Amino acid sequence: MGTIKKFCFLLLFVFVSNAQIKKEQLNVMPWPQQIATSDAVFLLSKNFKINCNATADSRIYKGATQFLRRLDERTGLFFTQDFINKPNEFPEAELQINYLRKGKNELSEDESYHLSVLSNKIVITATTDLGALHALETLSQMVQNNGSEFYFPAVEIEDNPRFAWRGLMIDAARHFMPVEVIKRNLDGMAAMKMNVFHWHLADNQGWRVEIKKYPQLTALASDGSFYTQEEIKAVVQYADEKGIMVVPEIDVPGHASALLTAFPEIGSNIEKTYAVSRKSGIHDAALDPTNPKTYQILEAIFDEVCPLFPGAYFHIGGDENNGKEWNANPKIQEFKKKNNLATNHDLQTYFNMKLIPILKKQGKQLMGWEEIMTKDMSKDAIIHAWRSVKEGMEAEGGLAKAAKNEYKAVLSTGFYIDLMLPVDSHYLNDPMPKNVVFTAEEKARILGGEATMWSELVTPLNIDSRIWPRTAAIAERLWSNDTVTNLESMHKRLKQISFRLEEIGLTHIRNKAVILRNISNYQDTKALHDFTNICEPYKLYKRNGGGKKYFMFSPLTLFADACTADASDAYEFNKAVNRYLTDKDELSQEEIKYYLKQWINMNIELIVLSKKAPLIQPLLPLSKNLSLVCKQLLAAIEQKQSINKTELNMLFEQINTRNSADVELAVYDSLKKLAE
Amino acid sequence: MGTIKKFCFLLLFVFVSNAQIKKEQLNVMPWPQQIATSDAVFLLSKNFKINCNATADSRIYKGATQFLRRLDERTGLFFTQDFINKPNEFPEAELQINYLRKGKNELSEDESYHLSVLSNKIVITATTDLGALHALETLSQMVQNNGSEFYFPAVEIEDNPRFAWRGLMIDAARHFMPVEVIKRNLDGMAAMKMNVFHWHLADNQGWRVEIKKYPQLTALASDGSFYTQEEIKAVVQYADEKGIMVVPEIDVPGHASALLTAFPEIGSNIEKTYAVSRKSGIHDAALDPTNPKTYQILEAIFDEVCPLFPGAYFHIGGDENNGKEWNANPKIQEFKKKNNLATNHDLQTYFNMKLIPILKKQGKQLMGWEEIMTKDMSKDAIIHAWRSVKEGMEAEGGLAKAAKNEYKAVLSTGFYIDLMLPVDSHYLNDPMPKNVVFTAEEKARILGGEATMWSELVTPLNIDSRIWPRTAAIAERLWSNDTVTNLESMHKRLKQISFRLEEIGLTHIRNKAVILRNISNYQDTKALHDFTNICEPYKLYKRNGGGKKYFMFSPLTLFADACTADASDAYEFNKAVNRYLTDKDELSQEEIKYYLKQWINMNIELIVLSKKAPLIQPLLPLSKNLSLVCKQLLAAIEQKQSINKTELNMLFEQINTRNSADVELAVYDSLKKLAE
Incomplete structure (x- = not known):
């Protein structure tokens, strides 16, 4: 201006x-x-x-x-x-x-x-x-x-937007997401002024795109759940009408179990019977980068996939290849020596570089998860940062490293919405953190960011409740001025925006009630609603640690699936407790008492409901312990009796122990504070 | 057996x-x-x-x-x-x-x-x-x-089923219904063992099927909302996997405004500018049956549509051609004379008979609404009975007439679920009524029945709540023995079946909450829920009399859209009142008092909510009058005071006057009985 x-x-x-x-x-x-x-x-x-x-x-x-x-x-x-x-x-x-x-x-x-x-x-x-x-x-x-x-x-x-790339990724491979799920989320994106939809179309758990030349891909590796090319064209057109570019992802050379189910001959372990995986976690399956047929097949696939997407970018994944199959294959090891490829990283760079001309022929730039950023990798590649310190990345992060190394880059580290972390953490996650010094050129390479909805633990029924409304906060981070960081204001507006998102067809509110009706065996769901408002699904990888509890066909219609990050009553209660502990004011005390009574009563109601609803049984231990804590705290606040510290500590310990409901009590810290 | x-x-x-x-x-x-x-x-x-x-x-x-x-x-x-x-x-x-x-x-x-x-x-x-x-x-x-x-x-x-044809028709012309709406309703049909999906694809308000030879049809007459041929094939395949045959309908020669928007040259009024209609009701637009081009175009269309549907039947509509355009066109009148066609019925028979070979060539039998049953009509045609005495049909009904006239026939009279009538009336509507004597041959011609979901007043948001769970009762009529007629049992089971239908993805329960949240401006919806449980949308054609209030683009997110036929609390309350008036028992009295108090309180809550929600305003007069009635009745039951008959009669009159909320109070009769 x-x-x-x-x-x-x-x-x-x-x-x-x-x-x-x-x-x-x-x-x-x-x-x-x-x-x-x-x-x-x-x-x-x-x-x-x-x-x-x-x-x-x-x-x-x-x-x-x-x-x-x-x-x-x-x-x-x-x-x-x-x-x-x-x-x-x-x-x-x-x-x-x-x-x-x-x-x-x-x-x-x-x-x-x-x-x-x-x-x-x-x-x-x-x-x-x-x-x-x-x-x-x-x-x-x-x-x-x-x-x-x-x-x-x-x-x-x-x-006008601060960043050019304001994306949402949906993983349609682990759990297939029908076209209507994609469309309603595109509507949500458009409402939040987001402009890049990244469509994760293939992984160990399924191949989701029709390839006319290779019908065996969807016949053998999709369980019948995939997008026809006509459907993809329709989605791309739908997205275009909303101002959204679609970036497809075919994850290679790792994450390849589905692809190798159809083409075992290009796998790195020729003795293995590759099969579509039903489990989460990192898999060994990897394409053989030394086999010319690997590139022939990929080229034929890319030649069909690229024209479906008019955008300039093609995401080849490239992440989490653990190298086990490469290490175990003498032929591959020999190839490395012969070609002076010292490490598996070098071999993967060799592989990635072979894909660049295949994509260039189709007018596409190669994009990949940050593992593709090796010393010999072309500077034309777009780096998609995703790892945090936990995954071995240095504190500054992959994005800064990429920008400083002359790569254009997109940030997803800190935007992993599948991990059920508080929205505050995503909101304050700036692609240009104040503690890193960037030159103007480096800044220009930071394209923006992308929320990633990995689908190990979501189905069409509950996926919206993992994406929305929280992704609106990420959209604000990517669109608005970097000075817009007031958390209170964000929470207040997010609540209203959630209603606007329901209005356009997203199901994050309505489907919670569906799950609770199922759990309650169609009895009154008020007590369950109350409980969901203070429980949050286990965060990070705790709910499905080691991928051992939930397979891709496991039920996701349970209590944890009705719960979300940022439990609403917990947010209010925690604020009230903080106020009360500072000010000792009556209003805060009344609010706290109101909630404590509600949770005591809730426990009774849940016990009654459980007589006709077995799916409520796993919630009762947590609910009972909470109720006992509330009774003690209530009596203490009302000065009827002093706190029994020993009993209370035991209860807190039980509450904090892993439960089979797969949720954590989001008022735990506040209750502990009250008990002190 | x-x-x-x-x-x-x-x-x-x-x-x-x-x-x-x-x-x-x-x-x-x-x-x-x-x-x-x-x-x-x-x-x-x-x-x-x-x-x-x-x-x-x-x-x-x-x-x-x-x-x-x-x-x-x-x-x-x-x-x-x-x-x-x-x-x-x-x-x-x-x-x-x-x-x-x-x-x-x-x-x-x-x-x-x-x-x-x-x-x-x-x-x-x-x-x-x-x-x-x-x-x-x-x-x-x-x-x-x-x-x-x-x-x-x-x-x-x-x-095993009693009838072979157990159908549901969805009108996707007046309001377009996206593929996912059709699919979830196919799921519901399969759950209820229904086996014929009748897809109403063209009407005055829209042309909904891609015709590759004539792209102008969807370009000019669909507002961008239509099914591609690929989508139709996918739906037909989906239906087949559930054991459901799909019967397409292209309604001709009347109901033709959309078709004539693209092809005005085959209209009966060559001076008219035909346009896609935004209104309900019977329209004049009719194809010109004397124009050879009419048949050329229809043949080209049918040649594309028929192969998409492997089933044996093709529905040509044929209903509600009012003949006005034919009467006003001298050329058409001349043609009638020349060909000895005494009436417009004869002319329409001439038209219908021309379509038979076109369809036969594609392996299809012609089916049409009962108006096609004229004296010279081929006995190969399937007659679809829909008119009741109200629409000028004799008491015995079109189905009996057809069967006695050697036609195979399907019953929809009495199964018009769009009219918001009580489920009891549909449930007791037998295609072989006991008061009509049929020969074995005639019985064999009665193929079954079909629920018809006309879409003047439904959108993807509320259509499921008009179809389900009530269509399950129709499915039972068509599948089960004719002795299965106990209404109490049906209601009890229907309530549970409604939950099963939610489980498979139908939105009849969850979307009610969405509409109420919108009306309440996202305040607490309990009072609104209570009110919907005793209100029903105006029945028959009262809500949109003369098609004057609601156009095809009017909002259908209002209170009447959240209400359904067979309001649940009304059903319970009416039973309690009947028991009470017979037995004067305390339990029934307590139940009645419980409801009366609830509605008094509801009125107060609605007033409070309305301060922040203008869409609640239209409900307040009805709610207030109900509240005043309840107060009088409650006082009378509790013997605190006698009833003020004059005031009460005035209140009842006001309650019974048309209101702008477009609902009727389903406890009206019971309240009146209590007042007597």
Whole structure:
């Protein structure tokens, strides 16, 4: 934005009082770069209409029509306008959408927009339709009501993304995700202004893309669950209409059990019967990089897969090849010597480099998980950082290392949403951390970040509850200014955004009730709901340690599947406890007592329900121990009796012991604090 | 079943005591033809396995695998068996599935099965895999638990359908229904042993099937919402795997606005600009039956559509052509004279007869709504009865007339589930009513029945709640013996079946909560839930009388959309009132008081909620009047004061006046009875 324009922008709103308060009432996410409010409002009425000034383009027509329908469904105003499919149909319409040209689904594209809401007019101005779509999403989040009428508060917003790559990866290999799951998550991404969908299509547990030349791939390695090429084209088209680029991933040379089920002859262990895996964890299966047929087959596959995806990137995985099969194969060891490849890393570099021209022929740049970043790897490759200190990465991280080593890079370290970590940790995970010094060139190489939804423990029923609403916080990190870091504000807005995400079809709220009805054997689910609001699934790899409990066909309709990270009541309770311990105020005390009583009562209800619902049985020990703790704390707070420290410590120990419900009590720390 | 086999069957269970009680505990639907129970149970364990004795067949493998997964998800037992895809893999498995051959998806196919559950063995025996699939559905409904373990009660079941045609029609023209909506409803059909899916693909409001020769059809007349031919093939394949035949419908010569939007030249009014309609109701648009091009275009369309559907039937609609455009066109009138076609019915017969060879060439029989049954119509046509006395049909009905006139026929009169009538009326609607005398030949012509889900007032969000669980009662009517008519039993089982339908992915329960969250602006929805449980959407055509309120793009996320026919609390309350008025018993009185108090309180809660939720406002007058009635009745029951008849009558009148919430109070009659 030029200086003069900026000056006018500030001038316009300089007179406005209490603008700060108004801003805080807005539940917009990701937070815009610049926002100014006034006291005026734009009242919505039945006659509300939209006009597009641009020439025919299905993207904005569809987006604007969907916006109108969504608004109508939320307000029940029965708008008279039906479909928006002509330019300048209603020059007097209250909402004017102006943009210059159709945007390309590329990283360098202009996605900025200006949104002006006055009391009688709303104007969206953007260079591309992609920017205009973003503006519609912002506007859609701003609806408010006074009990009888719906309105938009007046605002002036200038907005554009901080990072070009704002991605979500869905692993459709471990648990297959049907097209409708992908589509509704693309809707969620678009609502959060995310623009890269990374589609993990093959892994040890399944091959999910139709290859016409090799029907054996899906016949032998998909259990009948895969995408036809027509389906993929339809998804890519759907994504394009929402301004989202799709990046396919075929994970090689490791993660190859499914591929090798169909083509054992290119495996590194020729005596092994490769089979689609039902387990989680790192597998040995690896392609033989010394076999020319490996490249022939991969080329034929890539030749079919690449044209389905118009985007510039192709992800070859490249992670977690443990080298065991290579080490055990004398032929491969001999090849290494002959070609001066000292280590398996060098051999994998050899393999990766062979793929570059195959992809280049199809107009694609190679992208891979950070293990591909070896000393001889081409600087054209895009590095996808994923490891943290835990996985052996130095503290600075793979992303910084890549950028400093002249690679373009995308960050997923810290964005592993499958690990059930608190949203705060993802929100504060900046691709450009303040403690690392980057040159301008290095900064330019940091493309952005990507939330990764690995699917060991998710199915179409519960996947949305792992992705949303938390990925909205990641979207904000990638879109908004790096100074937007207030956790309270994020939590407050995230709660509202969660409802907006439900509205567009995501199932993260509704399917929780489905799981709880199943567990309760269709009895009243209130007590179960209460319990889910203070329990969280085991974090990191604890729930399925060693991949021993859950196989790919195990039931994921259990209590832990209804629970999510950031348990809602726990968030409130923990805040109340912190306040109480500082201020000893009555209100906080009352809130704490309210919850303690609720959990005592909950335990009784769960016992009653369990008489007709065996799936409640595994929850009872935890619920009972919690109830006993609550009784002691309640009596202590009400000063009826002093705490029995020995008993309480024993109870805390039991609560902290691994339980078969696979959840942890998210109020544990607060309860302990209260007991001290 | 032969006499000796039958004798053995009875002998086996003749010693069993209290079998009748056990039977009543089963929540099976449709109710089997013969069922005998014992006191034994089959306990489910982690080691439960399934073995198929038959040769490779994806239908039973998929069905059995899905059965296993569903059972595992309900019980959380973590079965060790993964995929069933080989014959005789586990000869010692507890569940043995034996069948002779793959069934054909034809009306004459053998769908019978025998299911034997003993304490240590379950055996399914069937002629075809279709029968075996039915047996798995029955078994799946029989799971019970004792609080800690899950089990099947021991049974011997012999079962087969009463009618060959057990259908569900979904109108995907008025509101488009994406593939996933169709698929989950096919799952529901299979669970209810229904075998014909009738897909209404074109109407005034949209053309929903890709025609490669005429891309203008979907380009101009679908608003971008249509099925590609690949998608249709996938749905047909999906249906086939569940034993369901798909019958396509292209409605001609009326209901043709969408078709004529693309081909105005074959319309009967050549001066009209035909356009996709946004309204409900009968339209004038009709193809010109005198124009040879009409048949050329239809033939090209049918030539593309027919091969997508391997079934023997093609539905040409043929209903509700009001003849206005034909009467107004002199050329058409002249043609009638020249060809001795006295009436428009004769002209339509001429039109219909021209379609028969076009369809025959593709191996299809013509089916049409009952208007096609004119005196010269070919006896090869299948008549689809839909009109009741209201629509001018004689009392005996179109189905009886067709059967007596030598037509094969299917009944939809009385199965119009879009009209929001009580499930009782559908349940007692027998295709072979006892008051009509049929010869054996006539009986043989009555193929069965079909529930029709017209989509003027449904979207993907609420359609399941209009179809399910009520269509299960229709499925029972069409499958079970005509003596199975106990309404109490049906209601009791239907409630449980509703949960089974949720389990397989139908959204009739979960999406109600979504709509209520929207209405409440994401506040607590308890009061709204309570209100929906005593309100029903206006019945018949009252909600959208004259098609004036709701257009095809109007919001269907309102209170009436969250309500369903057969409001659950109303059902209980009405029973309690009837008991109370007969017996004056205390228990019924307490139940009545409980509800009256609930609705008084509900009104207060709704008022509070409405301060932040404008969509609650339209409910307040009804809720307030109900609350005032309840207060009077409660005081009267508690003998605190006598009833103010004048005020009460005024309140009842107001309650009975059309309200803008588009619902009726389903406890109205009972409240009136209490007031007398």
